[in-house]
Amino acid sequence: APCSLVLFFSPSCPFSVAAAPTLNALPRLYPALPLWAINVHLDYSSSSLYGIVGTPTLFLFHNGRPVARFN
Numbered sequence: 195a196p197c198s199l200v201l202f203f204s205p206s207c208p209f210s211v212a213a214a215p216t217l218n219a220l221p222r223l224y225p226a227l228p229l230w231a232i233n234v235h236l237d238y239s240s241s242s243l244y245g246i247v248g249t250p251t252l253f254l255f256h257n258g259r260p261v262a263r264f265n
Contacts, residue, residue, distance in 0.1 A: 195256060195257045196256075196257065196258075197227060197254065197255065197256050198227065198228040198229070198230060198254075198255050199220065199227060199228070199229045199230070199252060199253070199254055199255075200229075200230045200231075200232060200252070200253045200255060201217055201229065201230065201231045201232065201250060201251070201252050201253075202232050202234050202240070202241055202244070202246045202249055202250065202251040202252075202253070203231060203232070203233060203234065203249050203250045204233065204234050204235060204249040204250075205233065205235070206235075207249045207250070209248075209249065209250060210249045210250045213250050217229070217231075217250070217252070234246055234249055244260065248265055250265075251263065251264070251265045252264045252265075
């Protein structure tokens, strides 16, 4: 079944900026696992749908459903 990682980030958040090099390395380490990045300032609907209150937040989706969350 398809899995993907979704990163919710804010370019003005110092924690998102600090985590960027590590998160940018994930696609090179796991090329079969797609990584999507969503700017919470530009996409309010997705961030409110998943209850994002702090950034960066990383979701693991399996079959289109969130199964794990790391904040």
